[in-house]
Amino acid sequence: MDLLPLRYFQAVARHEHISRAAAELRVSQPSLSRTIARLEKELGVPLFDRQGRQIRLNRFGSAFLTRVDRALAELDDGRQELSDAVGLVRGSVAVATETLLTLSGALVGFRAEHPDVDVRLYQSSATAMLQRLRRGEVDLCLSSQPVDDPALETAEVLREEVLLAVPREHPLASRTSVGIAEIAEEPFITTSGDFWQRELTDRLFAAVGRRANIVCESDEPAASAFLVSLGLGVGLVPEMASRYDVAPLVFLHVDAPGCERVLSYVWRRDAYSSAAARRFREHTTETLRREARS
Structure with missing residues (x-):
């Protein structure tokens, strides 16, 4: 099975809206609709319930999405692990936090040391950022509240x-x-x-x-x-x-x-932690502790 339709399906499932998913993917709406239709034909079941222009993920789609998320996350982790193994200096890290001000000073220093690493920050409430983490949309969360989830690893900053x-x-x-x-x-x-x-x-x-x-x-x-x-x-x-x-x-x-x-970093136990994510966590932890002592 081609992986591109699976990534298209992920986006449509997340938005439950063809035009928004098409805008995110930078493809035309007709092309995206045809791709989803071919995927459904290949699987033999509809993945969405359609009412006019409205689409909703149905029970088949929800079950398939769980598997797709897991499979694509494993493949992305594998690709990143291979890149780290050959010592590539480029990489990316996505971080969610309750307030961007906490990380602003540490981020400046990290970018100066690692200019080729792409850093994406998301400001979210505690619940929303952990949902992003569980869906694999971010590598790390910087949490100001206790996290009690055996699937997640925490390290106090x-x-x-x-x-x-x-x-x-x-x-x-x-x-x-x-x-x-x-x-x-x-x-x-x-x-x-x-x-x-x-x-x-x-x-x-x-x-x-x-x-x-x-x-x-x-x-x-x-x-x-x-x-x-x-x-x-x-x-x-x-x-x-x-x-x-x-x-x-x-x-x-x-x-x-x-x-x-209590500031803590949180990440998924079952996900590969890239070299960029590990270095970001180490650098910002050291910086925040140093700022707290000054």
Whole structure:
């Protein structure tokens, strides 16, 4: 069986939309439709249910997609393993993270040392980035939340304190530390539910029998400090954010157990880890730890 129809099928199954898949693959819609039709004829079963212009992966398609994903991933891993074995300096690595700001400094250094390695970054919520990893769309995830999955391998990068950011003119700005109960009525800025800041906020407030007075939530963790600087409220930020002099903020220690962020790399146990992915993980881990000590 030709592999190209299988890759076309993967794209159509992912989008469940012929025109979007065709745009991604850079082929014409009629050509893509004919390829899928020939594949279905070869297999002897329809892979999609069609209603007008709408297509949906059916039970045959879902079962076949599982096998196709596994087979193509093995072939891609084999090709990469052979490239690594002959010492090719070129390569690629795809990484998902909850916020791009965490990796920005380390990425600059990595690209300077390895200019021929293609690096692709994806910003996703915790759930979405792990789904990308399981589908084989990324090689690594940089997670700020615990990952409990026996199919995934994790390696801790660093632990850092999480601080409370307040505007400089805020009444708490003269303090060095604060308890959760003291800020129970404060307007709170945080992220939506699938990001680490929200999980930590909810957990800390629940521990004292309260709920945070959330007035603003977003899907961009790095935006919290900026929104606090505008006087819209207070919020939790990682210690590394306090090293960037980008906003008129004061950072307070939080008197609560477990007020920390644990950064970890996550990758699939059953997938080949390319030389580029391994070096990216090593380089960025070393850089982030060095930045944390400075």
